Amino acid sequence: MGKGKFGTIIQIGDILVSEDVVLEYFTCDYAACRGVCCIAGDSGAPLDESELEGLERDYPAYKAHMTPAGREAVDAKGFFEVDRDNDIVTPLMPPGDGSPDCPCAFCHFGPAGECLCAIEMAGRTKPASCSLYPIRVTRLTGGGLALNVHHWDICKPAFEKGRRERIRVYQFLKNPLTKSFGEDFYEALDAAAKHLRG
Numbered sequence: 001m002g003k004g005k006f007g008t009i010i011q012i013g014d015i016l017v018s019e020d021v022v023l024e025y026f027t028c029d030y031a032a033c034r035g036v037c038c039i040a041g042d043s044g045a046p047l048d049e050s051e052l053e054g055l056e057r058d059y060p061a062y063k064a065h066m067t068p069a070g071r072e073a074v075d076a077k078g079f080f081e082v083d084r085d086n087d088i089v090t091p092l093m094p095p096g097d098g099s100p101d102c103p104c105a106f107c108h109f110g111p112a113g114e115c116l117c118a119i120e121m122a123g124r125t126k127p128a129s130c131s132l133y134p135i136r137v138t139r140l141t142g143g144g145l146a147l148n149v150h151h152w153d154i155c156k157p158a159f160e161k162g163r164r165e166r167i168r169v170y171q172f173l174k175n176p177l178t179k180s181f182g183e184d185f186y187e188a189l190d191a192a193a194k195h196l197r198g
Contacts, residue, residue: 014145038107170189
């Protein structure tokens with residue numbers, strides 16, 4: 001671990017983890033947000049190139065859960081697009097009802113307008129960036145990775161719920177972190193978190 005102007009940085013192998021990951025509280029509050037993170041904004045969820053083949057392969061399984069506009073977006077753009085930051089992201093539907101927001105093409109909307117993931121509904125693996133949220137993963141020069149907490153106003157209820165329930169970001173994300181980086185990584189992160197908290 002090292003401490004710099006950005007706070008304490010935990011290094012596990014070639015992965016750098018910001019202190020927010022182990023100090024901040026977070027638990028998704030779906031009752032409050034109803035999946036708005038899949039709708040808000042003007043860019044899709046970050047994708048790794050390794051995920052593109054699976055999105056295309058599994059499309060027949062999950063496309064029935066998508067909206068007509070979502071399927072049209074995939075027909076027009078494919079299974080990804082490149083955003084203004086030159087990142088590969090999920091394709092978006094066009095905005096509707098006067099809203100500036102562009103929903104992810106893979107959204108499914110329930111009867112009360114709640115948003116779910118069509119991919120997950122079909123029992124397939126959704127993008128890692130969605131499973132790991134609010135952690136964002138950045139690929140560093142030289143091949144390493146950096147894990148940071150993304151603070152978004154729409155997730156304020158989730159940070160508040162996590163604080164009430166005393167659940168840290170990394171604890172809430174134990175399963176996706178383990179799936180993405182392995183059990184040894186999670187155990188090392190947990191040990192570092194306990195050391196950092198004293």
